[in-house]
Amino acid sequence: MLEHTYGWATDDYLTTYFKETVPEAADYRKAFAEGTAGPRFRRVEKVTDLRPGDLIAIDYNGQVPDNTGHIVMVREVKGTFSGTADFSGETQYAVEIVDCTSDPHGVYGLTTYATYPDTRMVSDVDGDNFQGAGIGHMMFYASDATGEFSRYRWSVNTSKTTAQTLTVADRPIAAARVV
Template identity: 30%
Template sequence: MASVRGCPLGIACLALSGLSWLSPRPAAARDVDHLRWAEQLVDNLAPENNEYSTASFVSWAGVSGARRYMNRTQCATFLTELLKRSYGWSESSFGDWLGSRSPSAAAYYAAIVEENGFERIRDLGDARAGDVIALRYPAGESSTGHVAILRRAPRLKLPVSPFVLGTFQYEVSIVDSTSSHHGPSDSRMSSGGRSATGAGYGVMRVYTNTSDTIVGHTWSTASATVYYPATARQVAIGRLVLAGEDRDADDDR
């Protein structure tokens, strides 16, 4: 069973008892199993088996006796279920790591910012497939935020409305579970223009300044979408860190 840096899981918890020298040096996850499981699910989901729901359940046909692909999740529970499937973690693993057996979007955002189990990616140009993007909403909103997984490195695009002076715009292709699709190209949009909910593919837009630091985002690439500055809805990108690998080896590949 894999473990994460910060509050290690499984056998690496020996570090908490003063035996940290026994734990292998952690490294950024390179095989991004959680992205592969996510894409396998979305590519095979029938609409009737896909729903944005507070009841958390995901299955892959042929895995653990499941006969069909199914998704009943919200954004954070979708990520949690993927991490469970990919790395053999249990609900108690998340309790030990993030203080909740079912972490919220805000909890994942905090983990990235605090680099608890994640390496924070501060420059958007360093982001790549498998990284987690987390949004933190202000207190009082109906949700604590949103989380999604990058499917590829962000792509610089020609700026379109809404324009923000002094910024660059990037398309960020993601897989997530949501009740609100990410524009007309979202995989949850039917040919009739109606949207389904649950797991799927979408494209968000991220704005950076000249230092490649994220300063805002939009939910989609459509010109009518709302721009949220990072002062209103905070954005953080993190790379899952697994114990047992050499962090520096990732830079030598």
């Protein structure tokens, strides 16, 4: 997407700042977190500072074979969310995102799904959904003490279990804005 949108996003730029011509999600997360993504990116540390167009990179930390992580573009921060998968000392935010995935965000038909849908999800029948580029919703948590990312959930109706709600210690998160 960067190469198709910005003239500066050349193989030379990507190699210089991300060490690869085709960086993966973990590469973006590391460069965003360390502030080494070059002069075209500014780190966004607080969830409340996210704006449309910002990129959020999640590093799967070697937990998923053949997948370094996930990267999304913010479309809109829909606001705070509570009542499901709440954690003491953290505020949860519903974030509408644009991404490319084989696993749409959400469970079709659950009570919260209509408010936070995914354009790839067309029914509750397994295998009947689309894959690829689309618009969905993810839940990002901020530490009440710092405002920084503390964890995430894949969707608004993903459960609170450890496997479904992952902390930044398990899967580091960093965000940046194209400037």
